[in-house]
Amino acid sequence: MRVLDTKASELRGAIEENRSRRKLIYDGGKVEGKNVTYRDLVSTNIDDMKKFQQDRRGQLDKLNVLKNREKELQNQKSEILKMVPRNFHNE
Numbered sequence: 001m002r003v004l005d006t007k008a009s010e011l012r013g014a015i016e017e018n019r020s021r022r023k024l025i026y027d028g029g030k031v032e033g034k035n036v037t038y039r040d041l042v043s044t045n046i047d048d049m050k051k052f053q054q055d056r057r058g059q060l061d062k063l064n065v066l067k068n069r070e071k072e073l074q075n076q077k078s079e080i081l082k083m084v085p086r087n088f089h090n091e
Contacts, residue, residue: 025038 025042
């Protein structure tokens with residue numbers, strides 16, 4: 001029975017620790033060793049991710065433009081090759 005009681009008290013301690021951490025985050029507690037709140041830290045990380053995603057979208061747009069240009073050039077090449085006789089070098 002004592003084993004179960006000690007296990008229950010350990011679990012209660014873990015629950016209370018998690019509750020206090022959650023409360024710190026929601027209420028704007030300070031990050032250890034820094035003068036920044038958890039909320040500020042999370043918001044700056046989110047802002048950094050948004051900037052990264054926006055940059056990535058811009059790069060993908062440029063890549064898609066290049067791929068479209070490549071397709072156009074391939075189509076032009078195939079049209080030109082249609083006009084060239086098959087064995088033009090033998091003539």
